[in-house]
Amino acid sequence: MYRKRFTTSRTLLAGLLAMTGLAHSALAEGNGRTVALLPAYQQECAACHVAYPPTLMPAASWSRIMNNLPRHFGTDASLDPATAKEIAAWVHANAGTYKRVSEEPPQDRVVCAQTPRGVVCNVEAGCRAQRRQLRCLPYPSR
Amino acid sequence: MNLSTLKPSLARWATATVLACATLLPAAQAATPTELLTGYAAQAGSAPVPARGQEFFTRTHGKEWSCSTCHGAVPTQTGKHASTGKPIGALAPAFNAERFTDKAKTEKWFRRNCNDVVGRECTPSEKADVLSWLITLKP
Numbered sequence A: 001m002y003r004k005r006f007t008t009s010r011t012l013l014a015g016l017l018a019m020t021g022l023a024h025s026a027l028a029e030g031n032g033r034t035v036a037l038l039p040a041y042q043q044e045c046a047a048c049h050v051a052y053p054p055t056l057m058p059a060a061s062w063s064r065i066m067n068n069l070p071r072h073f074g075t076d077a078s079l080d081p082a083t084a085k086e087i088a089a090w091v092h093a094n095a096g097t098y099k100r101v102s103e104e105p106p107q108d109r110v111v112c113a114q115t116p117r118g119v120v121c122n123v124e125a126g127c128r129a130q131r132r133q134l135r136c137l138p139y140p141s142r
Numbered sequence B: 001m002n003l004s005t006l007k008p009s010l011a012r013w014a015t016a017t018v019l020a021c022a023t024l025l026p027a028a029q030a031a032t033p034t035e036l037l038t039g040y041a042a043q044a045g046s047a048p049v050p051a052r053g054q055e056f057f058t059r060t061h062g063k064e065w066s067c068s069t070c071h072g073a074v075p076t077q078t079g080k081h082a083s084t085g086k087p088i089g090a091l092a093p094a095f096n097a098e099r100f101t102d103k104a105k106t107e108k109w110f111r112r113n114c115n116d117v118v119g120r121e122c123t124p125s126e127k128a129d130v131l132s133w134l135i136t137l138k139p
Helices: A008-020 A039-044 A059-066 A081-094 A124-127 B008-026 B031-045 B050-058 B067-069 B102-120 B124-136
Strands: A026-028 A034-036 A112-115 A117-121
Touching: A008 B124, A034 B008, A081 B050, B031 B102, B031 B124, B050 B067, B067 B102
Parallel strands: none
Antiparallel strands: A026 A034, A112 A117
């Protein structure tokens, strides 16, 4: 029942990654290619959240994220310029390559998708922080 | 392990990775919590006050979060990120040997978190107060 609500593979995949913690070393892309995580990405981004695979969003979404790190979904995630440049280059090189990634997700959140029923997101904590803006769904396990 | 037994492509990749790690990551500026505290106190020009640090850490500063929102009121245990829910290792150095051992990392997190909590960077005096209180927390 829960899964029927998710209309994009990206959302489902991101949810599975979030649940399993799969996104820790290497990430299998939809077409079988494996993208190794950049150490700086692991260190800086995964310090606070799941290391979302850059393949899951198009480059335009990643550009907005990387250009706005001091106001990153409500927290200051600013980096020194050298590290920011290194990570930006890597996410752009790997952005949007998952075979079904074509659209920019709402708010540039990997875990959100536009559906006929409105915006849905499948990370409980992200929804809690944004309850006013988003229609939220709990984890599938609950 | 003998590198020559590896496939040439793998060996190249491994070498490149090691070099990349060595050159791209900022060099860790090894330090001890006490050394960092001494530095902040010197910048502040006054002696740190642990009780003032605790008060600063625990209360809000006109914004939604306090330091303790994520780290816990007494940060000797695992905390929880207020928006992502990700566990945050204990902050008090006696409970987490990695804490306050890298000057750049310490500065990075003070900068970000003070912005989130206070809406500005913390002063050397505020950093010294908080760190002096954290150092007093013992098992």
